[in-house]
Amino acid sequence: MFKNSSAFYMPTRVFEEKDAVKNHVRELSALGSRALIVTGRHSAMANGSCKDVTDALDSAGISHVLFNEVEENPSTYTIMKARDLGVSEKVDFVIGIGGGSPMDAAKAIALMIRKADKDISYLYKPDGDSLTLPVAAVPTTCGTGSEVTGVSVLTDPDRQIKKSIPHKIFPDLALVDGRYLKYASGKILANTAFDALTHLVESYLNSKANDYSRMCVDAGLKAWAKSLDILKGEREPGDGDYYNMMLASSLAGMAIAHTGTTLPHGLSYSMTYFLHVPHGKATAYFTAGYLSEAPEKDRDYLLQTAGFSSVQDFQKVYRKACGPLDAEEDKVREVLKKAVLETGTNPAKLALAPFPVDMAMLERIAYFELDSEE
Ligand SMILES: [Fe+2]
CATH class of the missing domain: 1.20.1090.10 (Dehydroquinate synthase-like - alpha domain)
Structure with missing residues (x-):
């Protein structure tokens, strides 16, 4: 069908099951000692995913800080606001919970916390390295697949565009539990x-x-x-x-x-x-x-x-x-x-x-x- 050459690269550890977060506290807590939880304003609270994550972290003695201001089609300014919170709170890993917007934002935030000395232009810098804090993703919608991709799509209000950043950032861990979809409209x-x-x-x-x-x-x-x-x-x-x-x-x-x-x-x-x-x-x-x-x-x-x-x-x-x-x-x-x-x-x-x-x-x-x- 194709030329004789194929490659497969999927560095995210994926667990898809009922109670995935609860069942994989060990894998989650292995990512760091203080987490920045990145979500939107409402749905992660309503569908129980945020509580599952905080309960899991509490049970493992991992402290956490919440940033719940990710809007639909997150802007580069939101990323920088969360980055400042993450840096001042000295977090060492990031957990994105929700649809594509919070998960994409979590990746970019993990990048910018690791690059604490860089300004907003680093997000779209084509030749910058893409080293980040570890990232976990907990999807609560069934479309983006962001939990297993390196893609982070942001909006840049200054240039009036919505575009993937050039950094490829795969989550280290994806905890996928279909139960959260019950609460989606x-x-x-x-x-x-x-x-x-x-x-x-x-x-x-x-x-x-x-x-x-x-x-x-x-x-x-x-x-x-x-x-x-x-x-x-x-x-x-x-x-x-x-x-x-x-x-x-x-x-x-x-x-x-x-x-x-x-x-x-x-x-x-x-x-x-x-x-x-x-x-x-x-x-x-x-x-x-x-x-x-x-x-x-x-x-x-x-x-x-x-x-x-x-x-x-x-x-x-x-x-x-x-x-x-x-x-x-x-x-x-x-x-x-x-x-x-x-x-x-x-x-x-x-x-x-x-x-x-x-x-x-x-x-x-x-x-x-x-x-x-x-
Ligand atoms: Fe898409």
Whole structure:
């Protein structure tokens, strides 16, 4: 299938099970002696994950400090605020709890605490070393896969961009417990599940795909498909479903850790930045268009393994699960234009598509969903 060369690198120790945090206090406490816990304002409290972590740390006699100010699409300023707290509190490891935002923030914070003498520009410094404090990640949504990737996506308000930092920071430990998904709203579940699916699709349709990354994609799609009827609203999820949804998300994370994401993710960032469309909903907005440009056999494999009969079937489920865009068509078109321009002038992103992409194709992908709405 590929040239005779494949590589697999996944340095995160992963435990996925009920009570993962409680069962792995030893592994967690081995990371340091004083922890900075990084979360958003509410969900880690509501779903019990933060209490599980503090109980685990208390039981091991590890002290901890809480930073619970991570917003959606965390800004570089938030990272610096948490860094200052971590430095003054002399923490020696960082635990990110929540969806992609707190976990991505935890990685960047662990970097900047280790680089206490550097200023905010170090976050996007392309040639700086990426040494960090140890990081643990506890996901509470089923989309980002950040617990098993080196990726940290931040927003830089000064440059008005949302972008991955160039540092690759894999968590040392991922404690994955599907029970936390019980407390996620139906919309969050849908948006994050579609994020995981887009990771699987974009990792498969990717010029960096290899046999190992596709092994993760295949297993991820099969796990993802088991929850499709939940996303269709045909039944309520149970414990086994939460496990599968988390598993699909982590496998998708492992896949993109090898390949990166490609056009739908590239196009999505403007939608999120300018229209505040949630990340998974924004990436999946471009998936039907991306699939429609792919070779037929790849498109059929991806759709069928995920449980869809066609591109139109995918669109139907996506629209029902994630809902319409909350913006006027003119505004959407304006942002899509920006998205095409930004992605079209990013040769690194374009090169990750496994087929040649010109501006006309990029526009077809970008406007596919809008132009095919009934
Ligand atoms: Fe994503």
